[in-house]
Amino acid sequence: MKFLGAKEKGEIAIFGAPHDSTTCFRGGARFGPYGIRLFSQNLEEYSPNLKKSLKELQFQDLGDLELPVEPSKAIEEIYKFVKGINIPVALGGEHSITYPIVKALKERHKELTVVHFDAHADLREEYLGTPYSHACVMKRVLELGVRLIQVGIRSGTEKEWEIIKENPNITYLKEVKELPDLLKEVKTPAYFTVDIDYFDPAFAPGTGTPEHCGESPVEFFKAVYKLPPVKVVGFDVVEVSPPYDPSGITQALGAKIVRELLLKFWG
Numbered sequence: 043m044k045f046l047g048a049k050e051k052g053e054i055a056i057f058g059a060p061h062d063s064t065t066c067f068r069g070g071a072r073f074g075p076y077g078i079r080l081f082s083q084n085l086e087e088y089s090p091n092l093k094k095s096l097k098e099l100q101f102q103d104l105g106d107l108e109l110p111v112e113p114s115k116a117i118e119e120i121y122k123f124v125k126g127i128n129i130p131v132a133l134g135g136e137h138s139i140t141y142p143i144v145k146a147l148k149e150r151h152k153e154l155t156v157v158h159f160d161a162h163a164d165l166r167e168e169y170l171g172t173p174y175s176h177a178c179v180m181k182r183v184l185e186l187g188v189r190l191i192q193v194g195i196r197s198g199t200e201k202e203w204e205i206i207k208e209n210p211n212i213t214y215l216k217e218v219k220e221l222p223d224l225l226k227e228v229k230t231p232a233y234f235t236v237d238i239d240y241f242d243p244a245f246a247p248g249t250g251t252p253e254h255c256g257e258s259p260v261e262f263f264k265a266v267y268k269l270p271p272v273k274v275v276g277f278d279v280v281e282v283s284p285p286y287d288p289s290g291i292t293q294a295l296g297a298k299i300v301r302e303l304l305l306k307f308w309g
């Protein structure tokens with residue numbers, strides 16, 4: 043099964059990265075790509091808010107990568123794969139898949155801004171014995187020399203909050219409504235990474251590490267529609283965990299985010 047409206051060819055390439063061997067609480071994100079594609083079938087290709095359709099967008103779906111369990115090896119595979127594609131749109135999988143994608147993109151774009159939606163800071167140095175845990179992913183991304191905009195973070199260690207406060211390359215936004223204005227000043231290419239647990243668990247319960255008091259899909263999409271024309275070079279949606287999503291609403295949200303971002307950025 044391919045994502046709704048995918049064509050045979052296209053510079054924009056969706057792929058699944060079903061890696062979840064470092065999820066620290068509850069696994070299952072490896073089924074995320076399947077769940078997001080399945081629920082995309084329930085969407086219309088036409089977005090009434092953007093007045094654009096996936097029908098007119100040239101993009102392909104390359105299926106899922108076959109990934110080793112060992113985190114550093116999985117990451118190496120994703121990195122090699124992304125080097126061969128133009129505009130990556132990744133379906134996670136756990137959040138650690140973002141690091142190799144940004145690493146490959148940073149080699150092409152000297153300056154890069156990463157816009158990171160999440161409940162968690164993900165700025166640990168290492169976690170449970172690996173620096174490639176999903177709890178460390180934004181620390182690794184930061185080390186690549188990008189500017190990081192973090193939106194909706196509401197959970198982190200004392201040390202992680204210190205990093206957010208003190209690192210000049212991090213901008214912290216408590217609420218997504220501040221993002222459109224901030225992006226007006228961003229002149230570099232941008233990569234978006236959406237951890238589904240950025241949303242309140244009322245709207246996205248199907249994820250490994252839910253954290254209450256997040257924003258709603260309405261608030262998210264309102265801000266997305268208002269974003270200024272930034273050059274976006276890829277995005278991902280991660281941490282959707284179908285085994286914890288019996289109603290399907292988290293997968294449905296993941297699919298809708300993919301459609302709306304595809305059309306907003308490149309439609």
Ligand SMILES: [Mn+2]
Pocket residue numbers: 160161162237239240251281
């Ligand atoms: Mn998270």
